[in-house]
Structures are given as structure tokens and as C-alpha cells.
Amino acid sequence: MNYETVIGLEVHVQIKTASKMFTRVAAGYGQPENTLTNPVVLALPGALPVLNKAAIDAIIKTGLMLDCQIAHVTRWDRKNYFYPDSPKNYQITQFEQPVCLGGAVEIELPGASLAVMGEHKSIPLTRIHLEEDVGKLNHGLTDSLVDYNRAGTPLMEIVTDPAIKSADEAFAFLTSLRTSLVYAGISDCDMEKGQMRCDANISIRPVGETKLGTKVELKNLNSISYVRDGILTEIKRQINVATSGGTITQETRLYDGESGRSASMRSKEMAHDYRYFPDPDLMPVRIDEPWKNRLRAELPERPFVKQRRFLELLALPYSSASVLIRDRALSDYFESAVNLGAKPTLAANWIVNDLLRDLAAAGQSLTESKVTPAHIAGLVALLDQGVVSSNQAKEVFSEMFKSGEQPAGVVDRKGLRQSTDSGQLEGWCDAAIAGDPRSVEQVKSGNPKAINALKGAVMKLSAGKANPKLVDEILKKRLGI
Amino acid sequence: MSSELFYQTISSLAAQLAAKKLTAVELMQAVIARTKAVDGRVQAFNSYDEADALAQAAASDTRRAAGQARGPLDGIPIGLKDVIAVAGQPLTASSKMLANFVSPYDATVTRKLKEQAGAVVWGRLNCDEFAMGSSNENSAFRPVSNPWDLTRVPGGSSGGSAAALAAGAAIATLGSDTGGSIRQPAALCGTVGLKPTYGLISRYGLIAFASSLDQIGPFARTVEDAAIVLGAIAGHDPLDSTSFNAPVPDYRSDLAAKKGPWKLGIPKEYFAEGLDPEVGAAVEAAIAYYKKQGCEIKEVSLTNTQSCLDTYYIIATAEASSNLARYDGIRYGHRSKSATDAIDIYAKSRAEGFGAEVKRRIILGTYVLSSGYYDAYYLRAQKVRTLIRQDFLNAYKEVDALLTPTSPIPAFKIGEKSDPLALYLCDIYTIGVNLAGLPAMSVPCGFTKSGLPIGLQLIGQPFQEANLMAIARSYEQAHDWHSKHPVL
Numbered sequence: 001m002n003y004e005t006v007i008g009l010e011v012h013v014q015i016k017t018a019s020k021m022f023t024r025v026a027a028g029y030g031q032p033e034n035t036l037t038n039p040v041v042l043a044l045p046g047a048l049p050v051l052n053k054a055a056i057d058a059i060i061k062t063g064l065m066l067d068c069q070i071a072h073v074t075r076w077d078r079k080n081y082f083y084p085d086s087p088k089n090y091q092i093t094q095f096e097q098p099v100c101l102g103g104a105v106e107i108e109l110p111g112a113s114l115a116v117m118g119e120h121k122s123i124p125l126t127r128i129h130l131e132e133d134v135g136k137l138n139h140g141l142t143d144s145l146v147d148y149n150r151a152g153t154p155l156m157e158i159v160t161d162p163a164i165k166s167a168d169e170a171f172a173f174l175t176s177l178r179t180s181l182v183y184a185g186i187s188d189c190d191m192e193k194g195q196m197r198c199d200a201n202i203s204i205r206p207v208g209e210t211k212l213g214t215k216v217e218l219k220n221l222n223s224i225s226y227v228r229d230g231i232l233t234e235i236k237r238q239i240n241v242a243t244s245g246g247t248i249t250q251e252t253r254l255y256d257g258e259s260g261r262s263a264s265m266r267s268k269e270m271a272h273d274y275r276y277f278p279d280p281d282l283m284p285v286r287i288d289e290p291w292k293n294r295l296r297a298e299l300p301e302r303p304f305v306k307q308r309r310f311l312e313l314l315a316l317p318y319s320s321a322s323v324l325i326r327d328r329a330l331s332d333y334f335e336s337a338v339n340l341g342a343k344p345t346l347a348a349n350w351i352v353n354d355l356l357r358d359l360a361a362a363g364q365s366l367t368e369s370k371v372t373p374a375h376i377a378g379l380v381a382l383l384d385q386g387v388v389s390s391n392q393a394k395e396v397f398s399e400m401f402k403s404g405e406q407p408a409g410v411v412d413r414k415g416l417r418q419s420t421d422s423g424q425l426e427g428w429c430d431a432a433i434a435g436d437p438r439s440v441e442q443v444k445s446g447n448p449k450a451i452n453a454l455k456g457a458v459m460k461l462s463a464g465k466a467n468p469k470l471v472d473e474i475l476k477k478r479l480g481i
Numbered sequence: 482m483s484s485e486l487f488y489q490t491i492s493s494l495a496a497q498l499a500a501k502k503l504t505a506v507e508l509m510q511a512v513i514a515r516t517k518a519v520d521g522r523v524q525a526f527n528s529y530d531e532a533d534a535l536a537q538a539a540a541s542d543t544r545r546a547a548g549q550a551r552g553p554l555d556g557i558p559i560g561l562k563d564v565i566a567v568a569g570q571p572l573t574a575s576s577k578m579l580a581n582f583v584s585p586y587d588a589t590v591t592r593k594l595k596e597q598a599g600a601v602v603w604g605r606l607n608c609d610e611f612a613m614g615s616s617n618e619n620s621a622f623r624p625v626s627n628p629w630d631l632t633r634v635p636g637g638s639s640g641g642s643a644a645a646l647a648a649g650a651a652i653a654t655l656g657s658d659t660g661g662s663i664r665q666p667a668a669l670c671g672t673v674g675l676k677p678t679y680g681l682i683s684r685y686g687l688i689a690f691a692s693s694l695d696q697i698g699p700f701a702r703t704v705e706d707a708a709i710v711l712g713a714i715a716g717h718d719p720l721d722s723t724s725f726n727a728p729v730p731d732y733r734s735d736l737a738a739k740k741g742p743w744k745l746g747i748p749k750e751y752f753a754e755g756l757d758p759e760v761g762a763a764v765e766a767a768i769a770y771y772k773k774q775g776c777e778i779k780e781v782s783l784t785n786t787q788s789c790l791d792t793y794y795i796i797a798t799a800e801a802s803s804n805l806a807r808y809d810g811i812r813y814g815h816r817s818k819s820a821t822d823a824i825d826i827y828a829k830s831r832a833e834g835f836g837a838e839v840k841r842r843i844i845l846g847t848y849v850l851s852s853g854y855y856d857a858y859y860l861r862a863q864k865v866r867t868l869i870r871q872d873f874l875n876a877y878k879e880v881d882a883l884l885t886p887t888s889p890i891p892a893f894k895i896g897e898k899s900d901p902l903a904l905y906l907c908d909i910y911t912i913g914v915n916l917a918g919l920p921a922m923s924v925p926c927g928f929t930k931s932g933l934p935i936g937l938q939l940i941g942q943p944f945q946e947a948n949l950m951a952i953a954r955s956y957e958q959a960h961d962w963h964s965k966h967p968v969l
Binding site: 039042043044045046047048049050051078080082083084087088089090144146273275276277280281282283 | 565566572579582584585586588684685686687688689691692693719720721722723800802803806807808809813823827847851852
């Protein structure tokens, strides 16, 4: 029997705000334990939550970017459960009236090669709501310690419909979501730092069946690759169970990325009764059109919209466009160079091939680069106008990468300018013809390729400065072809 | 009015302080001496810090000497119920759970009293554990005695706040009122007690019992004193999302400005079975007073009154079950010595740390929120709550305020009511006000033949505390119940 897979993802994303979700204490990562706390974070007797408006702004922006319906009125609920990482023993979250309903994330599946764009699909979202993050438990041999620095950090939970068909789609979903959220400055989505976390609900069913199979929730998928590997492993496990006549039980499983295995964490019977109810400490929030419009105006162009523009209007090859749009700063950098007059395809080439390569080799980020969009535009212009040859341009690039000197300056200082002086060019051509009668003979007897030896001689005589196109014309004229 | 300093009013003491006939340290010393003389019998205090209080008083005198006195409360000792946080002082909620907890921060009302008003924050006042109770017998430490009869309860849950004031161990006190916890003890101890409109006073730093019902308010010797304290603690607080954002009126000067006659409503459901005849008679006499003053008295009906108790015990316990989850023995508070892991710490610490009434309410609240019961209990209770509020608002289309007894009975004997339901019935006249979020106060309106105080409850319109207090003051000025003191 053939099986198909149905996956729904629950993605938690920490919102990048200066302070926590319900109190004015700094939010952050990597600080000494329990320093980002106050009476509210520690749930001391009498402490009360107050909403951080920046977190609501962020989720509204996310919703607008992903075409969600934004609630007119959104409310806060308490999710009650006891666990030492949760200081109040309830989490403030949104159950009945989340900020965002519906919406979709556009994804791109891998193409046949890096140069070929894969299929685009839309993954529908169920909802996005806002809640607070919990603290962190550090387990020792005989005891466990709690660090509440993370507790109360604003967290968005993005829930997809059960509409993802494969591990590749899940991977593409997370990649696309991350790109969009980073573009809009909502989160850094660094999975290593726990800024983006993913649980997957996975089920299989025989092809043709329309009812959903029993779902298994897979947790602890700590990187985008673990999401893909974990899902693949779970699909395999479920198919094994099904084909060997067993029953898949509804449960939560914990994935271990290192061993590539998962183990049951709790069964359906052990599921919590969270006793949700509206949080009486917080007022509902009314979201009106002016508020949404103000945030809409702050939204960046969506990554795939940008990719289409790069492909269609700027005629970039997919291999360049796909790299440029991955990083908003990089695509902005590229567009700055284009706005300064650079030919898009050439600028994209220099950025994607040379700049990224050299930055990676030097361990630098784009912001640290001494080569600015103006440098790129200048270099592309010199090349385009035939002032430098492509080999010379490479030399200019590596000079300006090291020093930050403007390309025209490098050309002048190093005398890299191509010669277009016809007298000088004719002199070099004549000398080359005189010095290589054999090649001249070959050309004249019907082998046009032999002209390359003469061109090489001209380049050598001119120390690389001769304009290849003009040299070609002069030689052909002299040789009568 | 008695000549002893500790029995005088804020307005009288403020005048003496302003005239430099008295220092704040002298006043504090008098209150400390009185406290030491009576509290062994009344047991209104969980703890007090003499040195800290005298230092605050000395600071007040220094301010005054420098011409920087902050107003009528500067140098006045005000006692706080032990559910309101004071930085550096114990905060126990009269529970074993928090027996050794010291608050690292001030509640907003505490900060306002100290920093803006210059009051001397004095003592941690006994109460029912986590403010759950109507007799103060639920204190995990010791019951409070009613100063008028030490064998009787002071009411609750703010029993210590009422008893300390009635006994002269503070000049005013703060309590909290979730279902009558200020008004009922005020009535039973013969003091003025005001429960403000929900949202008027910040709850930041008040140990939460039921967040949508809790409200801090003053106990005072006169309506004017209550107005002075209310003015000092009211107002918007950015640390409490449910606090109302509007300017605070000058309650004290409004008292003199607002004059009747008023239209007063008598809710017929509040004069039904279970009302003690002596209490009923005293309230009838108060109604007669207003009538004589030219007030229009109108019978009104609050048709959902019967549902108040059920509704209250669903909503209050649901919220409490969640609010009290933080007391888990992990970060602070009682931790069981025999616990072996996290779940065990929760179970044993809470089993050992909470008293029977607190456990009863947590269990009830957990039940009504449980999956499958939520709609039938919690959701329905919220709908009834809306109807109860609507009853009051409908009545206010015809009248300015309502007059009722505060408590159906005067102070009862310690240990007399062991059935929780019998105790819950003590609150039948007060809980509707919390469900509707309204302001209400209790003022002394007489004594039983055996000498126990009786309280008159006045229920006002949302955020119309000034009006409410003016109505109460009219009665107070024509009677002298408020100037009587127990013999201790």
C-alpha cells in the first residue's frame, strides 16, 4: 500500500523587543542567570502583567505580511499547568480570540539544480497568537536549576493547517517563514538560540483516503535540518508500524537530533487539561484600521515578490536572484548598486560570486565590507564601458576589497586602464604579426583560430592593457579576413 | 470624641501636626503603646516594626520642620492588611505558605502612601488566609478578636484592619474587598469601610485572590478620613492594566460641596429572610433619617440577587485557583522538607502550606474551569454576572444610591459557625457589589442591645465615590455612633 503524509507545524518565534511581553524588564539572550527578572517575571505575590505594545505591533505586522485576518478585538487567556519553568504556573496566551486567523506562507521547493527554480506553493495557516515564553531548566545530576531570563519573552505561535505533504515542504516552509520574519525585523529566528522552535504533527494515510490518520506530535526539532530529518524518521516509523499490522497511537514524541531517533514522551491519556479562561488581569485589545495602516506602511517587500521582480524586471538569472533575496540587507545592497547605475546582471554577478566569496573567506559580514554598492556600481561601469578588461576588473575588485579604495582610483594608481589608442594598438598588432609568421600563415590558409596566438602576443606586448575587441578588429583587417 | 491621640481622626491629628502641637513621633509612640497594650487580646497584627515606623515618623517631622509636609496624611500611622506589599516587610497573607516571605517591593498603594502622602506605613494586619473568609478565623496564625467583644469575630477577611482601627492601634487602615472583606468587618467593628469602584485603586502589589473582584480600600473613623485616604491611594497606575485612567477628584472638598436631597433606593431582596431584627431596625431608622432630610426613598428590585452567591463562588474560586498556583515552593514560600522532586514539591508544599478554606476554594475553582464543566459553570457565571451588573445599572436610572444592611447579622462568636456555607451567607449583601464592580461603603448605624456595632451599607454608581461619601457623611454628621469606642 502507498501512503501519503500530512503534516501540520506549530512554530514558536521569539519576537525581538527591548523588553518582555508583560513587564518592563529587558528581554535578551546570554545574560547571567536570573538577571533579566523582576517581581512580574518571578511571579512574586501581588505582581501584575501589563502588555508590551511593541509585541502586538510585531504580530500584527506578521499577520499583515502573511495575509491573515487581523482580529478587531483580541483577548488574553490563562493556560494553567504546573512546571518549574513557568513562574506563575500558568502561561498568558491567546486561546479564543488570537490576533491572527488564516493567512498563508508561500514556499519554494528545491529545483532540479541550483540554477533552476523549483515549484512554488502556498501553505495555509490556521492562526497566529501571542504568548509569553517560559524559563529554562538546567538539569544537574541531583538537582535542577531554573533560569528565568527567558521567561516572559514575547513569543508568537504560528500554526499551519494540516496541509504540508513532505519533509521538504516543511523545510521550505520554515525557511520561507524565517526569511519573511527576519526581513520585517520581527525576529532573528536563530534556532540555536531558541528564537525559533518547531513542533510537527505528523500522520500518514493510504493514498486516496480523505480522513486524517492518527497524529503524532514530534517535539524538540531544534534546527531546520532536524525538522526535516525528524519528520522523515517519523514518517518511516509510522509506515513501518502500519505495514507490520500495528496501530499508530496518538502521542507526543521527543526527537533526538544526534541519534536521529525519537521516543514517546506522553500519550493522549496523559494530555493536560489546561483549564483555559480569560485572564482577568489584562484588558482586551482593540485593533483599528489606522493602527493596521501604520504598520502596513512599515512592511518590507515580501521576499518572493522581490524574487519575481528581480527575475522579470531586472532579468537576473535564478541562481543570482535566489541568493540575493535570502538576505534583505544583501538584496538592499544589490538594489543600491543598481540605483547607482550598475547593470543589474553584472552587479548581481559581482555580489553573488565575488563579494560573498571574499566576505566568507575573510569571515566578514556585509556590514563590515569595505566594498560598498558605490564600489560595485563603479566597477561595473568601468567594465561595461571597456575601460578595464574582465581580468583587470578582478584585480580591481580584490584591491578595493582589501583597501576600500574606489575602483577608478585603483585603475589609475595601478595603470590598469585598457588602451584604446589606435596608433598604439596598431603598433602592438604589427609587432605581433611580424613576430609570428607561422600563425599568420595558418590564418591565411584557412584556420581562423590561429588568430588567438596573435591576440595573446598583443596582450603580452601591451601588458594586458590592449582592448581585446579593438585588437580583434585591427588584426582581422591586417590579415584580410 | 475621645481625647486619646490613638482614637482621634486623621483630620483632627493633621491639624495638630500642622499647628506643631504634636509631632509624628509622639503620635507614633502613642499608637505603638496602645498596640502593645491591646494587641495581646485583639491579635489584629501579624507583625509590626517599631523601629521602622518611628524612623518614618521622624522623617515626617523633619519634612514638616523644613516646610515640606506632604498633606493631611503626613505622619499619620496607617496599618496595612497583610496582603499588600511593603518593601522590606513580611507579606504573609496570614498563610503558612508565606510565613517567612519578605516583599522586595512596594505595592502601588504603599508607594503612594509613603512617597506622595508621607504617611507612616504601620504594621502587617491579620486577615483570613489569602483574604478568603468572613470571620478572620481562617488566619493560619491566630484568629482576630472583635474589640467590642473579645469572644466574637471581627468579620473578615480584613478583620485585622477593622479591629486594629477600632482598638486604636492605627489611625486608619487599608484592607481589600473581594466579596465584602472591607465592608463586613467595618460593620462588625463599628468603623467606616469603603470598597471603591473596581479599577479606581491599583492592585499592583496586592496579593491576588480573585483579580476581577479584588479592590483595595480604606477603613477610617469618619467618612472624611476615608475620603482623605482614598484621595491618596486612588488613580491610574501603569503597572495595573485594569486600573482606570481618569483624574482623581478632590474627595475631601467634594464632601462639603455635594449636598442632598438624594434619591435613594431600597433593594427589596436585601430585606428578606435571614436578616437579624436588630440590624433590620437600625437600617430602617437610617432610612427614616434620609426620608426626614427630604430624600426620595424608592423600593427597587435587584432581580438576580439570589444568584449572587453562586455566581461569586464560581468566578472567585476559578480565578483564585489560577492566582494561587504561583505558591509552589519553587521560588519562594513554604517548601516541604520531605519533597523529593518537582511534582512532589508542589503537592507537599501546597498540602502543608495552605489551610482548609484555601484548599476548598482552589479545588472548587479547578473543578469549574475543567474541560467539560467550563461552559456550564464559569461561562454561565460570567453571563449571570452581566445580568447582576445590569440590575444595579437599571436601578441607577431611578436612584442615586442604594441603602442596605452591610451584614445580615452582627458579630458572632469565634467558633460559632463551622459550616462554610453558613459563613458564605454572611456576604449576601456585599458580594453583588463586587460582581458589579461598584463602589460601596459601610458606616456605623447603631448597636445591638448587647453592644455590638451595626453597619449601614451605601452602594453608589461607578466612579461616583464623592457622591457616595457625601450621602454617608450626611448620616454620620447627624449621629454619633462613629465616635464611640470599645472598652479595652
